[in-house]
Amino acid sequence: MNIHALEAWYEKNHRKLSFRESKDPYIIWISEIMLQQTQVETVLPFFERFKDKYPNVSKLAQANEEELQKDVEGLGYYRRFRNMHLAAKKIVSDYKGIFPNQYKDLISLPGIGKYTAGAIMSIAYDKPYSALDGNVIRVLSRYLGIDLDMRQEKNKKKLDEINQSYIELAKPNIYTQAMMELGALICSPKQPKCELCPLQNHCDAYHHDRIDQLPVLSKLKDKKLFLYITLILNTGDGYYLRKRDEELLKGMYEYPQYDAENIQYVLTELEAQDIIVELIDSSPTLYKHVFTHQIWMMETYFARVLKGKKDDWIKIDRNAIKDIPMAVAHRKIKLYDKIK
Ligand code: SF4
The missing domain is CATH 3.90.79.10 (Nucleoside Triphosphate Pyrophosphohydrolase)
Incomplete structure (x- = not known):
């Protein structure tokens, strides 16, 4: 992969989102939790109010649980915020309120999985830890022409390993955000803007006219x-x-x-x-x-x-x-x- 072209594209073209301009692990954490399953436009007003009211992990740990739930009403998937509250309390009790900077400590906190830990490690601390979300799955499946079902954990794990090998060659902070942003702005689910894509030269799906077929995501069970x-x-x-x-x-x-x-x-x-x-x-x-x-x-x-x-x-x-x-x-x- 031409990582240099990807990073240069990001530096020039990324949206100036307030949480993307920060290297504060607390800010990156709350923004990543809010962005799970939720559109950026929906998250933005919630995020701004939330960070004003709870500007650091100690304030969040002290929050009244019911008030906190009211603050995020409308975002859905409320368990993530209950876990966020528990994690804030644990950071205060076990880490004296200082945000952990080790992967093993982050992954042990409630609600922080491999993706969120990878995002915090790479964006806040500039360490090479893969963060594979839906956007990155789409970009890599297309770029590499991988037609394995990405609903299956074993296939996601393989892709995660490839992503890990790329981030180790990159500037981690820029790489993670560049992949997320490329998936959001250019390599969109429908009608991607391949003519603007920094990865187009070697993109398998583009050159074999398979963009519409990738990524492969098997049908979810009926509701x-x-x-x-x-x-x-x-x-x-x-x-x-x-x-x-x-x-x-x-x-x-x-x-x-x-x-x-x-x-x-x-x-x-x-x-x-x-x-x-x-x-x-x-x-x-x-x-x-x-x-x-x-x-x-x-x-x-x-x-x-x-x-x-x-x-x-x-x-x-x-x-x-x-x-x-x-x-x-x-x-x-x-x-x-x-x-x-
Ligand atoms: S060339 Fe098109 S399909 Fe390939 S990664 Fe770029 S935007 Fe996605």
């Missing part, structure tokens, strides 16, 4: 469909919500919802527990939310609680609902004005 009965429960002076303890969206608030066939079944179940709920409107509103691996269809009823409550229902004032961390799936449910 699982969940049909929920969702209750907006008015208490007279607030609403009942619950805090999720399921792994998906753990710690986020939601309106109580039930994996049930119909509303009558739910009402009967509640009644058996001495909880009386009266529907305000018997025609539900249907909401849909698509996650990476799940689809939620939520048949949503507005109701009044006349008697009793479940242990995990928490009363929240209507005006406070906007301030609690809530998954977008439920944030999109509109509270009707007819419910006072």
Whole structure:
């Protein structure tokens, strides 16, 4: 690979993103975690607010967990932020608040895998550690003409080894960012701008007209469909919500919802527990939310609680609902004005 041409291209053409201009491992860490599965444009405003509020690892370690979840509401994949909080606490307790600069220490922190550790080591500390993300997989699969399925770990591992051999010949800080940026700006999934690419001369896919076929990514399993009965429960002076303890969206608030066939079944179940709920409107509103691996269809009823409550229902004032961390799936449910 003409690494020199790649690095020169990066120096001249990269976007001036604030986290790309930094060599602070803390900044690189939070930006890389936010960028996982999330577009740069979506991340930018969150990142700026986040780094102003939590400018260093000690401040992040001291964060209130619920407030932290509210700060990242809308980014999805919330487990990454719970892990980030745990990792910050560990850096404070085990490393006196000084960000580790050894790969083995980074990889032992919650939520930091091979990619993130490689990104921090190379970008912050200029050490040759491969960071293979989706963009880099695409660039290398095409450049080298590799038609192995990149959903398979063993194939990704092979590509990671090749990437490692390249970074050892490069300026690590520039190389990692250049590969990420090339994948984002030039070697895009559809209609890559090969005429502007510094790797075009030796690109296998370009010269053999196979760009559309690479990388090979086998089809993901179909998303699982969940049909929920969702209750907006008015208490007279607030609403009942619950805090999720399921792994998906753990710690986020939601309106109580039930994996049930119909509303009558739910009402009967509640009644058996001495909880009386009266529907305000018997025609539900249907909401849909698509996650990476799940689809939620939520048949949503507005109701009044006349008697009793479940242990995990928490009363929240209507005006406070906007301030609690809530998954977008439920944030999109509109509270009707007819419910006072
Ligand atoms: S020449 Fe085209 S396909 Fe090959 S690496 Fe560059 S942008 Fe990607």
